[in-house]
Amino acid sequence: MSAGLYLAQRLTAVVLAFAVAVHLVTIVYAVRGGLNAGDILARTTGNVAFLAFYVVFVAAAAIHAPIGLRSVLREWTAWRGRSLDLAMLGVAAVIAVMGLRAAFAVYSA
16 A cells, blocks of 8 residues: 555544544434434534535545555455556545435435
């Protein structure tokens, strides 16, 4: 793994550790507080802080996961080269599109 990929994965790991913790605490708070889907949407619709948090969360996941998957595939298979890199860019794009679509859907509900 190149130094740039190594650094990108480690930095996104820090972001993801924080984001996952906040996300899980928020879920526990919502469930224990008795909030239903309508209550949650009422709090997230139009909330720029919510949107910004999840855009950063999605970006970190879209960078972090394909780098790790690339490393696993290189270790466990004979897949190397440009095709692997392009496939991982595709994985990153799918994660980014799906995650951003979900975040914007909840933001604009």
